[in-house]
Amino acid sequence: MRVAESVNAALHDALGDDPALYLLGEDVLDPYGGAFKVTRGLSTRFPGQVLTTPLSESGIVGVAAGLALAGDRAIVEIMFSDFVTLAFDQIVNFAAKSVSMYGRPVPMPMVVRCPTGGGRGYGPTHSQSLQKHLVGVPGLALYEMSPFDDHRDLFATMLGREEPCVLFEDKILYTRQMFTGGTIDGLFRYDRVGEITRVGVGVGVGDPTGCDVALIAPGGMVHRALAAMRSLLLEQEISCLLLVPRRLYPFDGDAVRDLLGGVRAVVVAEDGSGGGTWGAEVAHQLHQRMWGQLRRPVTLVHAADSVVPSAAHLEHAVLVQDTDLRQALEETFLG
Amino acid sequence: MRVAESVNAALHDALGDDPALYLLGEDVLDPYGGAFKVTRGLSTRFPGQVLTTPLSESGIVGVAAGLALAGDRAIVEIMFSDFVTLAFDQIVNFAAKSVSMYGRPVPMPMVVRCPTGGGRGYGPTHSQSLQKHLVGVPGLALYEMSPFDDHRDLFATMLGREEPCVLFEDKILYTRQMFTGGTIDGLFRYDRVGEITRVGVGVGVGDPTGCDVALIAPGGMVHRALAAMRSLLLEQEISCLLLVPRRLYPFDGDAVRDLLGGVRAVVVAEDGSGGGTWGAEVAHQLHQRMWGQLRRPVTLVHAADSVVPSAAHLEHAVLVQDTDLRQALEETFLG
Amino acid sequence: MTLSVSASGHAVREDLLTDDAGLLLVIRHFESKLLDLFDRGLLNGTTHTCLGQEHVPVALAPLLTEADFVFSNHRGHGHYLALRRDPAGLLAEITGREGAVCGGVGGSQHLLNGRYLSTGVQGQSLPVAVGTALHLARSEPGAVAVAFVGDGTWGEGSVYEALNMACLWRLPLLVVTENNGIAQSTPTSMELAGTIAGRAAAFGAAHHLTGTADVAGLRAEAAPLLAAVRAGAGPHVLEVDVHRLGPHSKGDDTRPAEELRRAAEHDWYAPLAAARPDLDERARRFVDDIAEEVLSRPLSGWRP
Amino acid sequence: MTLSVSASGHAVREDLLTDDAGLLLVIRHFESKLLDLFDRGLLNGTTHTCLGQEHVPVALAPLLTEADFVFSNHRGHGHYLALRRDPAGLLAEITGREGAVCGGVGGSQHLLNGRYLSTGVQGQSLPVAVGTALHLARSEPGAVAVAFVGDGTWGEGSVYEALNMACLWRLPLLVVTENNGIAQSTPTSMELAGTIAGRAAAFGAAHHLTGTADVAGLRAEAAPLLAAVRAGAGPHVLEVDVHRLGPHSKGDDTRPAEELRRAAEHDWYAPLAAARPDLDERARRFVDDIAEEVLSRPLSGWRP
Ligand SMILES: Cc1ncc(C[n+]2csc(CCOP(=O)(O)OP(=O)(O)O)c2C)c(N)n1
Ligand SMILES: Cc1ncc(C[n+]2csc(CCOP(=O)(O)OP(=O)(O)O)c2C)c(N)n1
């Protein structure tokens, strides 16, 4: 099953299970089914719960907040996560504030879905990974889709928080296959501990914490991470543990520390541009917890401090590639 | 001279020097002269260059970008920095992108002025310090006002970058006096090195890098920092070097490292809420450069991970106080 | 209108708070009291009084029920008092005392009480109101969402995104615009091209303009609008021409004396106080007592 | 209209690019070529062709000068070709080859050439256009800012913030709306309450609606509007009813065949090609040649 189908199935289930759940967004109706086809079939099955909207990113996030405030639940699709900038006020200054600024918790079960990232040649305003700009808003949680996750559980978890959540969905994953059964290939296995997926040689069979180096990365980075880990292992016999937290923020530094065991070299990777990254927050949390243990500071890998160009060869140079990951892992381990 | 008067004088000079410079914002005309009176007198002297605008934060930032694109220069006042969320798209996806997404640099000389921060009981949507959310946008520079700066030079520098800048102005400073002449009081002196103001006992007279601990903080934090440093010095004989970078981003880690000399304990403080802070970016840059030298990880001080409440006593508990700074400095030095 | 028990449990004087004239006077004295407390350095933060605009919420209050959502703005004390009859809870909120309706966290501009909610970012509440109206249309037909916005707030793009959706989906939304001819310091003519009537019409929202300051008259004009919205006639805009008597927040009125004098000519207060001096006096004392009592309370407790 | 030399220095065939019919045909064949290249896997990224809407920029181009700012949108190839006559520079941009007008960084949706600029975020360009119009009004009177937006883009709040300021300040702004009755997959009736005419009127902007697909006719209708805007008559909206013949971007047309057939009935192409088969053939070959030449170029260089 492809990742887009998995998310689609999860949305089918969520809308079916909960008649008070709405899904809104631009062009989400059948037969179009959304720009990335993730909402396919939903409006046919749940015509009363699925609304197509005008081009009004700010407004539709506000509408979702209003539904949540009134006791319903809402999932909004922002067609490209780049446009979440238009909804910043509604997310930061209304939805997230409402949870906490009235002196008592106000339930605000809503999810803003954001197809994210580059690699498809869509150009500078349709390829960004803006996760980092929403990190650190009190009352707002950030998640990222991965090819490991049970997406039904993911939506249930986010809505169950009763505070606004933004879900980043790396577009590049939509057409990739879901991983199932704990096995990636002959080399790597995975399991899940709490909100974190672990991937490595030892996972599920031995002690994964015995790895040489650890890589922490969100879901969109998984395939590049696997490629880097594979070549690192086969060509240099360096073993890497990959941790994929589905919740990016609040980041659970304790849980990650526990999963890292005695690892002394850590890399954090993401698709956002350099500067003020999510990785800096992760690094801060790990430095606080693992100062004596780390051989050198956590290495951050991210896209160049640049717009994401349209042309494939230029885009390739700006975005994180598996070779960048491999190099960072190697240098961090050996360095 | 008060800080507000200094900024006001700088704006007078800037508009006088450059007939192609516009200033726009809500309620900026005389006799009102802006919500914080920083634009007082400008519209009377430069009626053709000063425009009062409707309530349209997104729109007026777009207008400023249009002026800049057409060869003029523009300064926009966002009445409360909290509302910069409304202009996120224009800043991030237009102004900052235009500088770089057309394959060659496009000059975009514009400054978005943002009265910022708490301490005045204005409540959760009028007291935020949102600097961190704009950190790391390619093509966008962030500055913060301080009581040390030559504000004429500050505006000239920002406009001279020819890329969009956001200037955060801590409201609490407006009514404070400017520091002049290199002397703070009997204890502390200051000087400026590049974009950074240094404050300490040794500054200007001996070697300031011989301090026990260093504090890096933006302009709005200065008075609290001084109070903390004073009590630390007088009560515990711990000497602290304060570095106040006027440019928050891109953060110049090399310049700061050079100014830190052999200091082995560093604290970074800011008014934003906890999580994904500017300080995490600073810490990352310093860890990369000073790993072996630091006795422990850079300590981050920031407001609670919370909205900023209205009531004075609650606000006090959430925001950073001089006592918090002192405690962090002490613990970082001793710990 | 159901009477909310004050968040503080403070005994409400029903005769003052249920009678239109009493309510008008209570709001007036409440707002004057705030400016007075500010002058005496007993309040911090900011406040935007509704002096001169009290009749709008007083007229609308009996037309609304607790099933209706009400979105208020920065100038919302009158809205809150008329709809929730909770002066002690509000004053405690503004002064950060025990019994504050939002623990002192929200303060003057950020109130939540049942389905009454205010926020400090202009225009932001309109799309949210549309969301609640969507809920009501689907799940609680007959109930409405009401949003108060000033004339200046029609500068914000959110207003139009909201109107468009509300009209497309024919939702039960009433936008009440208290047009006081000014936004902070900016006259409407410098901030609003065209008219609010034209803007409502552009989206297909019905619009009604009135300038009456008479509570009963305004209520009579508003009643059929609300009835229509409840019955499914789609979004309506009620525009009430009003006069802001006081400063925008505090001490920031730069209008010329002549203009202030003209605004004051429209004030309902002098005639009412002259006609009912006893009621005026009781309302003033009622507010005085509340202020005294609330200010003697301990500070509100809250943890982030 | 001044002829820009192609960014690539590619020799332009003046007879094709200066003649209305030739330009129409070049744009048509350019867009068809793009879809063809996509189908053959020779292009990556995305593209939004203007098939069926070519006549709008062709009609307007001679009415504009290089002093005018032009803001285009995602569906902007026709705008660019009509106004900058630079098919090789555009194709190089879309394919990331040397001579790309923006080095291959911008791609199909992000073009800058003199005072011609396009962006990919709907609605965002309108306030920017207002800023340039402000500059023009003050410093280069007689010049105008022109912004192309689709019908769906009237959902964005930015449009209204911009219109309000443009009307308040009486700026030389022409908003050209190519109303193709659809936004991506959503029919106008599901995204736009009321009319664009009403929305323009609400702000005091003059509005002109036309459905002509005749270049000379459309130009004749647009000329007095542009003249009025240049003369200081304030913002105008020109709404042109058009028909989108192709998909929104590529392969994503879910409209029923019947609807597509109706749209095609309005197409100017068949009659023109029948009337001037030689010109059609020359335009096709011109585009073929450019494509072949551009695709043989090395990849564009650029460093962040
Ligand atoms: C988005 C936003 N911009 C600016 C402000 C600051 N501000 C508060 S009230 C106000 C004027 C509002 O005018 P209007 O809507 O006419 O309401 P009035 O104050 O006249 O009741 C302004 C500019 C704000 N609160 N929110
Ligand atoms: C702010 C924003 N939201 C959504 C999109 C995605 N998108 C691109 S074009 C489009 C439809 C635009 O419709 P319209 O304005 O009518 O132009 P048309 O495509 O019909 O020419 C959408 C939704 C976008 N580019 N920008």
Ligand SMILES: [Mg+2]
């Ligand atoms: Mg007003």
Ligand SMILES: [Mg+2]
């Ligand atoms: Mg369209």
